[in-house]
Amino acid sequence: MQGIGFMKTRSHKSPSKRDVAVPTEVNSKGEATENCAGTSLQLSTGTSFMVLSHRRRSRKVPLRPVVCAGISNGRCSVPGHLYHQLRSCDFAKEKRRHWAILAEERSIRVSKHVRASMQQSMLLKEEQAEVPWGVRDYIHSSLIFTAPCNRSEKWKSRGVLQSHVKIVILLADQWCTCKSPASPRPPVCLGALVLESQVRVGLFGSGVGLSLVLGFGVAYACYYLSSIAKKPQLVASNKRFCRFLKEYCPVVTETYYPTIWCWEGRVQTLLRPFITSRPQVQYRNELIRTADGGQISLDWFDNNDSLYYPDASTRPTVLLLPGLTGTSKESYILHMIHQSETLGYRCVVFNNRGIAGEDLLTPRTYCAANTEDLEAVIHHIHSLHPSAPFMAAGVSMGGMLLLNYLGKTGRDTPLMAAAIFSAGWNVFESVESLEKPLNWLLFNYYLTTCLQSSISRHRQMLEKLFDMDLVMKARTVREFDKQFTSVMFGYRTIDDYYEDASPCRKLKSVGIPVLCLNSVDDVFSPGHAIPVETAKQNANVALVLTSCGGHIGFLEGIWPRKCTYMDRVFKQFVQAVFEHGNKIFSM
Incomplete structure (x- = not known):
């Protein structure tokens, strides 16, 4: 604030029509009290001072002092528009922490170490206030009052600015030209500053701002509960299969509450690899040879510490197929293994050729349409544990490959059932x-x-x-x-390749129970491309369609780090197949 000066006291002038006295007084201890008998600010007998007012003319123009009225005999007159705010203000209890008058050569600045003590109006000692050098020797004490000042309805509706009135009263020794007066004289008021300033406040510092935040929060919650959090759509033409899912895999009928701050499909897809944890899993790697001379890498999680299935020959086995460039190190694969570990199952991860660090022995990799490598892996696992219940779960391109395999083999497969997550139905x-x-x-x-x-x-x-x-x-x-x-x-x-790789063309030929989870906002598999009508024509297929979830996202909870909706579907369906599968295999 610039241009704040100290002027010598002068005689009292009659208040103008807009000037009204403030019903407050200062007792001998320097405390502000309410004077109900009069309408003036009574400091002490024989004192006189001046009142200056600061008004912001523009949001970018600094505050400037304006003389409001000359005061004498200890009575302070202020403009009428401030009186109604000041008359009912209990200065002794008013709390305003964050204010200070910036110092220039002729201005006053309240020291930083006394700001905390300005919660209540009090007497400030001479050493607690920094004042111009030429006035420093004459300061006896100072009083600071703070009062709120209502703005116009225009500024109220915006809820951005808040005004305060600061009254700084400096009590000084009798004004004289010498630095050391000959004899002590009663103190007089050197000056008083009435500052009307606009202070930018945060949303929570304004009633209107807080109302806006609360209103937005309520509107967002209503939108979330009505349009985002929904029960998934269960598509199954076989009523027996549908009842089986509702009884033993109830998660497919429960309301899916996606993470409230990242429910959009693209956001869930992008954040899942970074948010979800990566459980520690110890693999046993195995390389198997193929008919064309190549090799395939399998990562085994034997779960030898299984309490539910201590016999390895009968321990249920789950074959996991990662996505397009995924391996056994993907977070969603690790979570599936962690879920299977708690149930006592064994897992095997099928790594596509050349992906998991092994060398290519032939100039051939993999694709979603060619199922020869998958057939070799399924045959190999089943030959090692022929008595163990066996099923598979595929994610993204792994799900496409598994569906193409099931569409090709029909019922001629050692798999009991399959779970498909975020598969691309139409390439x-x-x-x-x-x-x-x-x-x-x-x-x-x-x-x-x-x-x-x-x-x-x-x-x-x-x-x-x-x-x-x-x-x-x-x-x-x-x-x-x-x-x-x-x-x-x-x-x-x-x-030709894309047509052969699209699972939607082979869905009618699937011969074992298959549960497929997709999100309609998945950019890798758009909702309109999901073959709902084709699925209704096959009694072995059930679709679970969520409104949100993205591609392999399905985040839920405030901080979705440990478990996703996809993990819960996987766990319940795998457990239902291995422990209650006889109820669906006879359908």
């Missing part, structure tokens, strides 16, 4: 969705670079058959599949 629709500008920026380009990285370490083996420089220039999944995947597996065009 054409999936690729088109991923090529939208925002989805390309968030997912498509990154996924393409991951595919290129997975084959770059096998460049010497693959460049015998492919133009690797052209493959490495791909910027979308479609371009990568056109230059690499479709060529590797002998498809004439990329459309």
Whole structure:
């Protein structure tokens, strides 16, 4: 604040029509008390001072002092628009912590170490206030009062600014030109400042701001409960299968409450790898040979400490299939193994060729349409534990591969049942969705670079058959599949490959109970591409469709670190199949 000066006291002038006296007085101890008998600020007999008012003319213009009225005989007159705010103010109890008058050569600044003591009006000693050098020797004491000042309705409605009136009264020794008066004289009031200032406050410092926050919170809660938190849609034409799910896998009928601060599909997809924990799992790796001379890496979690199934030969086994570039180290795979461990089951993770760190022995990787490697893995596991109950669960592309396998084999499979999570049902629709500008920026380009990285370490083996420089220039999944995947597996065009890789075309042939979980806001598998009508034509298929969840997201709870909705569906369905499967196998 600039331009605050101290002027010599002068005789009292009659108050104007807008000047009204303040019904407050200061006793001998320097305390502010209410004077009910009069309407003036009585300091002490024979004192006189001046009142200055600060008004902000613009939000960017500093406060400027304006002389309101000259006062004498200890009576202070203030403008009428301040009187109604000051007359009912109990200065002794008014609490305003954060204020200070910035110092310049001719202004007063309250020291930082006395701000805390300004919760109540009190007598400030001479050494507690910093004043101009020329006035310092004459200060006897000072009084500070703070009172709220209501603004106009215009500013009230905005709820952004809040005004206060600061009254700083300096009591000094009798004004004289010498630094040391000859004899002590009664103190006089050197000056008083009435500051009307606008202070920007936060949302919670304004009643209107708080009301806005509460109103927004209530509106958001209503929107969340009405449009976001919903029960999943259960699609199952077989009533017996449907009753089985409702009885032994009730999570598919419960309301899914996605994380309130990240329920949108893209956000859930992006945050899941960073938010969810990564349980510690000790694997036993096994490399098996294929008919074409290649090798496949399997990571076993034997769960030898199982209390429920101590006999390894009859211990239930779950085969897990990760996503497009996923391995046994993915967080969703680790969570599935953790859920299976608590139930006493054994898990095996099928790593696609060349993904888990093993070398490629032949110039061949993997794709969603070719199920030869999966058939070899299922046959190998079943031959090791023929008496053990056996089922599989696939995630994303792993789910697509598993569905294509089940559509090809029908009932001729050692699997009892299967669980599918976030599978891309129609590859054409999936690729088109991923090529939208925002989805390309968030997912498509990154996924393409991951595919290129997975084959770059096998460049010497693959460049015998492919133009690797052209493959490495791909910027979308479609371009990568056109230059690499479709060529590797002998498809004439990329459309032929996408048609063969789409599970929706083989869903009618599935011959074992399959539970499929998808979110309608999954950008990898758009809601309109989910084959609801086709699923109704197969009694072995049940779809669980949530309104939110994204791609392998399904986050729930305030801080969804340990368990997701997908984990709960997996745990309940696997347990229902292994422990109550006889009730659905006879349907």
